[in-house]
Amino acid sequence: GAVVSQHPSWVICKSGTSVKIECRSLDFQATTMFWYRQFPKQSLMLMATSNEGSKATYEQGVEKDKFLINHASLTLSTLTVTSAHPEDSSFYICSARVTRASVYEQYFGPGTRLTVT
């Protein structure tokens, strides 16, 4: 149980185009999902918290107009990188939060590697 999928697993796009990444909780419902980005040999940086039915909460320094997040259902959150540039190339990982015995646990998706040329 508690499987999170992401699609696509990797994507190459041209500078100036937009890319949508999907994050799905396959066997549970998640009111809260998180989006992280990870540069090579670095840690995970939280970008935003995605809440079902409401606006995402972005971390300081993350452009909300560039990284559009939609959490339209209890099993799906999407991240759209708009007008992508080479500096947006990164590994994007989503996670879904589950409460078990009053404790939050996060289950991570397999990640999406974005390369902007």
Add this chain to the structure above:
Amino acid sequence: ELKVEQNPLFLSMQEGKNYTIYCNYSTTSDRLYWYRQDPGKSLESLFVLLSNGAVKQEGRLMASLDTKARLSTLHITAAVHDLSATYFCAVDNYNTDKLIFGTGTRLQVFP
């Protein structure tokens, strides 16, 4: 602001040896997580530590939590090559319920 630091950042160790990775965090929390990441892959959950003095073991890895010292350790016993990966600790921020990740420790085990 909650900060989470790990050391060492990089660890090269011989098979069969023991070593400890340290995770220090800056504010009160009693929920600490350890993850493993293989190159090009996402995170694999290793341990969830939920109280002061918690100790968990799985195979050659053992994790502990000292909330008073704001310190968690991940001890590796008799390392094998398959343990080569990057290990992250993460702390749950009470105020925000977000996970804050440590800097990561890249472990290489050689024969």
